[in-house]
Amino acid sequence: MNQAAAQSRIEELKQSLEEWNYQYYVLDNPSVSDQEYDRAMQELIALEQEFPALITLDSPTQRVSGTVSEKFSKYFHTSPMLSLGNAFNYEDLVHFDEQIKELTGLSAIDYTCELKIDGLSISLVYQNHLLVMGATRGDGIAGEDVTTNIKKIKSIPLKVAQPNLIVRGEVYLSLEEFNKINAERAAKDEPLFANPRNAAAGTLRQLDSTIVQKRNLDAFLYYYVNAIEDGIPTQYEALKHLEGLKFKTNKEYQLCHNVDEVWNYIQKYQDLRHQLGYEIDGIVIKVNDFKLYNRIGYTAKNPKWAVAYKFPAEIVTTKLVDIFPSVGRTGKITYNAVLEPVRIAGTIVRAATLHNGDFIIKRDIRIGDYVELKKAGDIIPEVIQPLLDRRPEETVKWTMAKKCPDCANWLEKTDDEVDQYCVNSLCPKKITRGLEHFCSRNAMNIEGVSEKIINRLFDLGYLKSFSDLYLLENYRNEIIELDNFGEKSFQNMIDSINRSKEKSLERLLFALGIRHVGQKTAQLLAKKFQTINAIQNATVEMLSVINDVGPIVATSVVDYFNVPNNVEEISKLINHNVNVKYLKSDSFVVQKLENQRFVITGTLSKPREYFKELIENYGGHVSDSISSKTTYLLAGTDGGSKLLKAAKLNVKIISEIDFINLIEGGE
Numbered sequence: 001m002n003q004a005a006a007q008s009r010i011e012e013l014k015q016s017l018e019e020w021n022y023q024y025y026v027l028d029n030p031s032v033s034d035q036e037y038d039r040a041m042q043e044l045i046a047l048e049q050e051f052p053a054l055i056t057l058d059s060p061t062q063r064v065s066g067t068v069s070e071k072f073s074k075y076f077h078t079s080p081m082l083s084l085g086n087a088f089n090y091e092d093l094v095h096f097d098e099q100i101k102e103l104t105g106l107s108a109i110d111y112t113c114e115l116k117i118d119g120l121s122i123s124l125v126y127q128n129h130l131l132v133m134g135a136t137r138g139d140g141i142a143g144e145d146v147t148t149n150i151k152k153i154k155s156i157p158l159k160v161a162q163p164n165l166i167v168r169g170e171v172y173l174s175l176e177e178f179n180k181i182n183a184e185r186a187a188k189d190e191p192l193f194a195n196p197r198n199a200a201a202g203t204l205r206q207l208d209s210t211i212v213q214k215r216n217l218d219a220f221l222y223y224y225v226n227a228i229e230d231g232i233p234t235q236y237e238a239l240k241h242l243e244g245l246k247f248k249t250n251k252e253y254q255l256c257h258n259v260d261e262v263w264n265y266i267q268k269y270q271d272l273r274h275q276l277g278y279e280i281d282g283i284v285i286k287v288n289d290f291k292l293y294n295r296i297g298y299t300a301k302n303p304k305w306a307v308a309y310k311f312p313a314e315i316v317t318t319k320l321v322d323i324f325p326s327v328g329r330t331g332k333i334t335y336n337a338v339l340e341p342v343r344i345a346g347t348i349v350r351a352a353t354l355h356n357g358d359f360i361i362k363r364d365i366r367i368g369d370y371v372e373l374k375k376a377g378d379i380i381p382e383v384i385q386p387l388l389d390r391r392p393e394e395t396v397k398w399t400m401a402k403k404c405p406d407c408a409n410w411l412e413k414t415d416d417e418v419d420q421y422c423v424n425s426l427c428p429k430k431i432t433r434g435l436e437h438f439c440s441r442n443a444m445n446i447e448g449v450s451e452k453i454i455n456r457l458f459d460l461g462y463l464k465s466f467s468d469l470y471l472l473e474n475y476r477n478e479i480i481e482l483d484n485f486g487e488k489s490f491q492n493m494i495d496s497i498n499r500s501k502e503k504s505l506e507r508l509l510f511a512l513g514i515r516h517v518g519q520k521t522a523q524l525l526a527k528k529f530q531t532i533n534a535i536q537n538a539t540v541e542m543l544s545v546i547n548d549v550g551p552i553v554a555t556s557v558v559d560y561f562n563v564p565n566n567v568e569e570i571s572k573l574i575n576h577n578v579n580v581k582y583l584k585s586d587s588f589v590v591q592k593l594e595n596q597r598f599v600i601t602g603t604l605s606k607p608r609e610y611f612k613e614l615i616e617n618y619g620g621h622v623s624d625s626i627s628s629k630t631t632y633l634l635a636g637t638d639g640g641s642k643l644l645k646a647a648k649l650n651v652k653i654i655s656e657i658d659f660i661n662l663i664e665g666g667e
């Protein structure tokens with residue numbers, strides 16, 4: 001076959017294959033047999049192998065090819081991917097509707113109601129008809145380029161009839177796929193995914209594309225980004241338009257003419273949600289008429305023209321098989337429930353938290369009881385109460401543990417606190433959990449030291465305190481002899497431990513695990529006192545000067561540094577050259593615009609709220625009027641009088657492009 005003949009045959013095959021794909025994956029209505037599809041695919045692969053110059057981005061063969069390399073690159077969304085405010089009941093919806101009526105001056109508003117798919121949002125960019133980018137939401141401003149994996153979703157067209165388009169939607173896994181994946185993982189003794197959303201997110205961010213290929217991810221598209229510019233007047237018509245472009249939309253959407261119709265829609269799907277075959281966690285209600293959007297506007301985080309109604313947490317009943325305590329890094333005792341497996345919010349649950357001993361005693365929860373259980377979103381399921389009318393006869397009153405489940409030391413509890421504590425500073429579990437926390441990403445960010453490794457090194461006596469981490473190199477020969485620990489992983493761990501010496505003071509403070517000192521407090525303390533010595537010498541009064549640091553936190557800090565063991569541990573860390581000074585550059589968050597004051601003027605490519613959010617995300621402030629304190633005037637076209645004033649006050653005027661360079665530069 002010559003090249004010209006090959007080209008026309010390739011075109012023919014591509015068209016048939018994509019059409020069959022559409023019929024199968026979008027319309028759910030297959031038109032050819034698997035064999036016929038495979039035969040055409042094989043023929044296309046063979047032709048493309050013979051004439052590689054004829055391979056195009058939209059070829060169905062390109063869904064299979066391509067692997068993601070080391071990591072995903074960052075993708076800045078052309079307009080932010082916003083999230084929605086929540087509504088939890090009928091009153092919230094009425095309030096939402098009234099606010100819209102007030103802002104628009106209209107007496108009746110149409111809404112498009114859609115299912116809120118419990119997956120993860122993505123943005124697809126088409127240029128010249130071709131899918132050129134598929135990105136995750138990330139922080140809404142920048143996500144990850146997951147194009148290779150997106151192309152594995154067969155319902156997403158690689159080519160569309162419209163030259164340029166940005167469309168957004170939700171990637172999800174059907175319950176059938178989710179259960180299949182977990183069954184396979186169970187058979188291989190691999191940890192199970194907690195819910196379909198986690199499994200979908202894990203899959204989309206999977207670097208090994210062959211794994212993505214095997215798991216049938218799918219996507220519903222619901223958001224046409226430049227609808228108004230493209231002459232589409234309403235959300236309802238935007239969905240129809242997307243369908244016309246052969247995207248898969250979720251077909252349950254409905255136009256409602258008032259809040260009561262919205263409420264009926266919500267009730268309908270609250271009842272139907274478990275028959276859908278995929279998980280939804282609520283209903284999204286969007287003002288239908290796009291013309292009203294600018295008038296309605298945005299809050300700092302969300303558009304005001306849409307709201308997410310969240311279904312109430314589901315409550316189920318099951319039998320409480322056992323109660324056991326566990327000890328955390330602070331010594332706090334938590335009680336856990338062992339349950340007869342039960343399905344809740346789409347997943348099978350076998351364990352739940354019972355919080356503390358007081359919680360159990362107050363509700364007279366007993367082993368053997370039938371209990372009510374609830375799970376909201378990602379949160380660990382919790383036992384609510386026992387069903388007294390179903391209590392079996394043989395149950396006995398439950399009593400709190402008296403000794404630590406790990407070190408058997410007597411537990412302590414004061415009358416004004418609900419929690420019991422193991423106060424033994426040598427309690428192995430407290431130490432190993434504390435070490436895990438010290439190494440965790442938000443603390444010293446030491447890689448390669450998992451819970452398992454910490455336990456192992458602790459048992460062997462190599463690792464009993466934070467400062468021991470910096471001595472592990474001395475046990476090189478012994479440690480690399482251990483199974484699962486080659487030369488390479490040992491070296492990686494040591495390198496990471498050495499890098500942790502350069503971390504900023506707030507990370508160290510947080511890592512130490514001082515009671516009540518979370519990331520925010522650590523940051524405040526570090527910034528104010530600059531060195532660990534200054535914090536160590538501070539009194540409760542001196543510490544309380546900081547806003548947000550109350551007497552409880554201040555006392556806890558002072559108490560911590562009154563324990564000789566802690567002081568000794570810190571001097572050991574200092575001897576190992578661990579940094580104990582405040583370093584601006586290694587904050588928890590990148591604060592590139594810290595202390596910088598912005599004023600925005602003129603027309604920019606996106607709503608002002610977008611830039612405001614961006615500036616605030618990077619630690620800057622935005623105000624309405626210019627003063628000598630203003631750092632930058634971000635000016636679009638038609639900046640008006642603010643430009644003059646900025647010039648008078650010597651305030652630097654920057655364009656949108658300068659601004660993007662400012663935040664992206666130097667990374």
Ligand code: IVH
Pocket residue numbers: 081082083084085114115116117118119120121170222223284303306308
């Ligand atoms: S609209 C600017 N519609 O729910 C508004 N979101 O907080 C864009 N979601 O981040 C969102 N189904 O990940 C919209 N039919 C739907 C949705 C939906 C699920 C997710 C989306 C968004 C979150 C809302």
